[in-house]
Amino acid sequence: MSSELFYQPITALAAALAEKKLTAVELTQAVIARTKATEPRIHAFNSHDEADALAQAAASDARRAAGQSLGALDGIPIALKDVIAVRNQPLTASSKMLANFVSPYDAGVTEKLRKAGAVLWGRLNCDEFAMGSSTENSAFGPTSNPWDTTRVPGGSSGGSSAALAAGSAIATLGSDTGGSIRQPAALCGVVGLKPTYGLVSRYGLIAFASSLDQIGPFARTVEDAAIVLGAIAGHDERDSTSFKTEIPDYRAALATNRGPWKLGIPKEYFAEGLDPEIAQAVEQAIAFYKAQGCEIREVSLPHTQYCLDTYYVIATAEASSNLARYDGIRYGHRAAGAKDVVDLYYQSRAEGFGAEVKRRIILGTYVLSSGYYDAYYLRAQKVRTLIRQDFLNAFKEVDALITPTSPVPAFKLGEKADPLALYLCDIYTIGVNLAGLPAISVPCGFTKSGLPIGTQIIGQPFRESSLLAIARAYEQAHSWSTKHPIL
Amino acid sequence: MNYEAVIGLEVHVQIKTQSKMFTRVAAGYGHEPNTLTDPVVLALPGALPVMNHAALDAIIKAGLLLGCEIAPVCKWDRKNYFYPDSPKNYQISQYDQPICLGGSVEIELPGAARNLMGEHKNIPLTRIHLEEDVGKLNHEDHDSLVDYNRAGTPLMEIVSDPAMHTADEAYAYLTSLRATMIYGGISDCDMEKGQLRCDANISIRPVGETKLGTKVELKNLNSISFVRDGIAHEIKRQIGLMERGGTIVQETRDYDGQTGTSQSLRSKEMAHDYRYFPDPDLMPVRVDEPWKARLRAECPELPFVKQRRFAEQYQLPYTLTSVLVWDRELADYFEETAQLAGPGKAQAAGNWIVNDLLRELTAANLTLATSRVRPAHIAGLVKLVEAGTIFTNAAKEVFIEMAATGDQPDVIAERKGLKAAPTDTNELEQWCRDAIAGNAKSAAEFRAGKEGAINALKGPVMKAAKGKANPKLVDETLRRLLAEA
CATH class of the missing domain: 3.90.1300.10 (Amidase signature (AS) domain)
Incomplete structure (x- = not known):
């Protein structure tokens, strides 16, 4: 060796x-x-x-x-x-x-x-x-x-x-x-x-x-x-x-x-914001497959523009609930000197979580709140179905996407x-x-x-x-x- | 002004399963704290719930017993709130799609007297859903300790419509519901062990009004009697408040059964936003027809149905059916006895069971299962009495001996010399003549029309016969002789 x-x-x-x-x-x-x-x-x-x-x-x-x-x-x-x-x-x-x-x-x-x-x-x-x-x-x-x-x-x-x-x-x-x-x-x-x-x-x-x-x-x-x-x-x-x-x-x-x-080449994935060197490298990879006899087709995933929004509603909603267990009661960080149990939650979680985690917990808690659930979480789930359908439609024509x-x-x-x-x-x-x-x-x-x-x-x-x-x-x-x- | 109370009950019933709702660790009561736990129960990082199918079976069965519509899909939601008894800080429950919808609980209100059947009613149900129980907090001087043994136990929430109007109805509802759950093998419903817990929503309104008044939720009703007393107290409190010109505020009150008082726990403004959403860790479960059919086949006959059947099939009086049907084991015991005893002997069998056997079990601290007296014993005893082989007084003695030894009644009657002697009418007639002669006063009273006086004459006869004389024959002979003279 x-x-x-x-x-x-x-x-x-x-x-x-x-x-x-x-x-x-x-x-x-x-x-x-x-x-x-x-x-x-x-x-x-x-x-x-x-x-x-x-x-x-x-x-x-x-x-x-x-x-x-x-x-x-x-x-x-x-x-x-x-x-x-x-x-x-x-x-x-x-x-x-x-x-x-x-x-x-x-x-x-x-x-x-x-x-x-x-x-x-x-x-x-x-x-x-x-x-x-x-x-x-x-x-x-x-x-x-x-x-x-x-x-x-x-x-x-x-x-x-x-x-x-x-x-x-x-x-x-x-x-x-x-x-x-x-x-x-x-x-x-x-x-x-x-x-x-x-x-x-x-x-x-x-x-x-x-x-x-x-x-x-x-x-x-x-x-x-x-x-x-x-x-x-x-x-x-x-x-x-x-x-x-x-x-x-x-x-x-x-x-x-x-x-x-x-x-399939989803056209929405080669739009604004893509680094030109990366675009070039990926295009060369596509050219390789074409040279190997693969059929290359442009496809459309029309709901791509909603992916990020949909993701940040669903992922944060689930996270806000998934991370609730980290409360300092049974294991994990427990703040010292809390006055009562609610204070223990506040302080332990304030000290234990970093800024990005807190940001997502707050976002997720918000989108699940009474009165907002339908507008955010439920809507996001519906869009998610459309996004999945985009992919499944594309797969009726092609084996994979690059x-x-x-x-x-x-x-x-x-x-x-x-x-x-x-x-x-x-x-x-x-x-x-x-x-x-x-x-x-x-x-x-x-x-x-x-x-x-x-x-x-x-x-x-x-x-x-x-x-x-x-x-x-x-x-x-x-x-x-x-x-x-x-x- | 006259007021009418409107009562709805939310009853939590722990389902009797081997393991917990979402993990394989055992469910149970009375174990060392925090021994019935695992990564799922403790909500350790990375732990995931897996549904216990036995619990779903049980709630579907409960729904079928109560005539609910069973949802085609069992869907799970998360109810989010922070409290130390909830390890995940969310409870897995069912929000917008409960597994059971509608249905009703048949109740019987108290009759005019103990031996008279009361009015029957059907109390409609709103829904029944499945969820997981929480842990238990034990508050000490400066600390609170949590025991997660109970956490994750399968729990049904049975919600009635606001359709009851008196504390007695609520009492009857709980009694009937509990019997149904026990009958179905769904729960043991031991309130002391927290297997059945009840919250009551109570409001009042002027009689004739159809709109609901402001409701107060009453919690900590720890026994069925406390439910009745607590509701009665709350109705009185609300009416008193209205009569003094006060207003009822929407709140949750804690009832103390020991002192018979209640105090406010929290007002509506402090209500949680539970942020319900479908639990992404659990796939919805389809409940198809074959599944329901299998459970329907396991559903037992309910107590009130059984009671009506017993009255009709065995010609039993209410005093017997009202005792026999509430314990499934006892009802089965009776039916077995009645079958063994044969046609026309069911009521006698029922009397022995209700009057003698139950007293014996209590006195000896036994159960039907542990008692030596089996249905064959009682059936045998009934047959001996009906055949005139032994008489009632002797039969009582046989019964006591049966309970003590487990020997068959004819063996005991033989051994103790309790079988009726072959009747020598001459001898019997002499004893009767002696009794009449020796009790001239009673004889005269009987002849003067005092029917009961004849009993004073029977005693000496039976004594002379050493208890083996046929009481019917004694009665006939005495009457004949008294008429002659």
Whole structure:
């Protein structure tokens, strides 16, 4: 193996482990060493537990030695966004509110990764309660983009994208409510997949907006993403919104699913506000597919202009209720010196939550208020149906849609102080969540100043196999995923 | 001016399920604080609710028993409010689409006397919905402690129309509703354990007025008697207030059953905005016809229906049916006994059960299930008496022995020598003559028309016969001899 083990994809590492050219302990040590070397500049992690990771790695090696390997992920260090519960590890949502909280249980995906033999490595920084697009809203300080440490890694799963880009994990998990996997993947030059709503269990995922949240993988390659998705997907009876569906072998499907495909280009996604370098890179990706014999069609998603408004009504309404449990009574931050129980709520929540979280709780409380419910929440739900219908109509004509992932490349830390400017970072990703669709962001080049660019491919519900195959066709013909930041 | 009260009741009934409403942890009462908890009950970060189908079954069954319309879809909403007994700071409930709509509760008002049936009425229901119970706060000197054992227990809210007018009606409504829930196996409805809780909405208006007056909500009615007393007190309070020229304010009042007084808890201005919205964590559940049909098949006959049937089928008097039908186990026990005893013996069986067995159970602190006396025992006893094998006085003795030993009645009668002796008419006639001769005063009184005087003559006869004489024959013989002389 090359000296840069930590930059290898899962496929290569799994082969080396299987051939006994490498041990899980060696791999984990390499990732730990890399993390220690880069963290002072990146700050992708909220916490990590070396001893625990090495013990898991040793157990993996023992399994392999006994001929009981659990498959491609056995022994692969995977780090999780700090909104996904890992038994006996901190679970903070990057909030002061949960700074001292340790989860007594594993999330559904955590259990599944353990069953696949993955080495669970570290709790990844994010925007507080996954609310944001830059990871600047973390109570524990921002994460830096490994390609330019003066810039943001995107968000809210910025720790997940930055750790992967920096080589501090072999794959990571994030959560995506309005683009929180795809946008940071684009900004950090890695693959990020948001699965169909209901494909991956939300049990043990700290809820931001229940009807939009979905856990998904960050990986170096599309094939790696397929492997991780295969491990975490599937029905979980502890999540009523989890879908009962057969989980295909996503990795095997990559080989059989070869196109050519009919691809749609939603015209509303190439309008004002799109960075010209990104527009150019995405157009080149489209040209590639055309050259491969794919039929390219312009399609229209006429309700796109309402996505942002609809999202900020539904997501904040759900969040205002989901975050009510953080009250300082049973766990989490409790203010000192409260006069009575109401004062305890006020003070604990005033101290425990950051500005963006409070802003969204207030917004959400407002839109659900008596007298406003019909005008905001109910109307937003109706528009949401129209937005979903737009996509389903488009899918009558095409197999998938290609768009930019983010309108802008990684911006400077502190650059977007206006919340609305930040909200606009998600204009190409939010519709997918409202419609419950799967979508992937794949690296498709760099700006002149060397910042990664991602293109988003949007698929049909539960057709992740096809989505991954389309992404894989592009990736195989390009070398973006072999480029790494100099750190 | 004459006033009429208008009363509506909101009754919360805990559903008897193994596990809680939205998680697998056990539901129960009387456990160490905070032991019936898990990440879902405690609302830990990342925990999600999963609906308990058994609870939905139970409420649909309750709805079917009460004649409600069952909604085709069970939809969940969040009721948002902050209070430490509510771990999520929202309660999962049903807002605009309750699972049961309409329906009614049949009630019986007190009769003119205990042994007379009172008037029956149907009190219409507005709705029944399903939700989760909250935890319990225990206030100490300077601290409040929360016990989440109760949190998440499946809870039904049964809302009546404002259709009752007296405290007696409310009392009868609760009694009937409770019996229905117990009959259906839906809840044990033990008010001391909080399995049934009642709030009352009370207003008054001049008789003849159709508009509703300002309502007051009465809370903490901890027993069915307190419900009656509390409502009676509130009606009196409101009428008194009106008569003194006061105004009734919309408020919630707390009734103290010990002192028989109430005080204001909060006024309407402090009412919450619960910000209801559909719970995105729970998918609506379709309730189809086969599902309802399965539950309909499990619905038992309700007490009043049973009472009418018992009166007709077994020719039982009200005094018996009114005791037998309210406990499903007792009613079943009676029916089994009546079947075993055979045609024409049901009333005798009912008398034994109501008069002797129930007294015996109370005295011995037993239940129907733990008593040695089974329906076959009573049926056997009834048959022995009807056949003239033993007489009533002896039968009472047999019953006591049956309860003590569990032996069959004929075995006991044999063992204790209580079976009627074969009647020697000569001997009996002699005993009767002796009794008449020895009690001339009573004999004279009987002849003079004092019917009861004959009983004074029976005693000596029975004594001479050592209790084994056929009372009917004794009576006949005495009358014949008294007429002769």
